[in-house]
Amino acid sequence: xxxxxxxxxxxxxxxxxxxxxxxxxxxxxxxxxxxxxxxxxxxxxxxxxxxxxxxxxxxxxxxxxxxxxxxxxxxxxxxxxxxxxxxxxxxxxxxxxxxxxxxxxxxxxxxxxxxxxxxxxxxxxxxxx
Numbered sequence: 001x002x003x004x005x006x007x008x009x010x011x012x013x014x015x016x017x018x019x020x021x022x023x024x025x026x027x028x029x030x031x032x033x034x035x036x037x038x039x040x041x042x043x044x045x046x047x048x049x050x051x052x053x054x055x056x057x058x059x060x061x062x063x064x065x066x067x068x069x070x071x072x073x074x075x076x077x078x079x080x081x082x083x084x085x086x087x088x089x090x091x092x093x094x095x096x097x098x099x100x101x102x103x104x105x106x107x108x109x110x111x112x113x114x115x116x117x118x119x120x121x122x123x124x125x126x127x128x129x
Contacts, residue, residue: 007047014047034065042078049104053111061102082126089120
């Protein structure tokens, strides 16, 4: 797509805007909280960094929910893919790992993700197979 995405933390919403910077639209999020589901019904708590994988799926740092959420490009469904939702520092299987306010994310060419934790002062690698 010829667009970009950004999160607005204080309204818990992700916006999509064309590269011309005009006419942003609400893309995901519907109030503060935590709920998986269709993108316009899902709830986030201070979404921050966003990355896009090689298939066009979005990975969102759900900062105050201490987890990584995925927005499926094809279905629009939002799901938790890493983190338990509780603050902490635990490595391991993605859904059993714990984060300390994950804030930014970047992907490499083979869809490994590097997550910066604002309070954990750590960069973590997330590999999804």
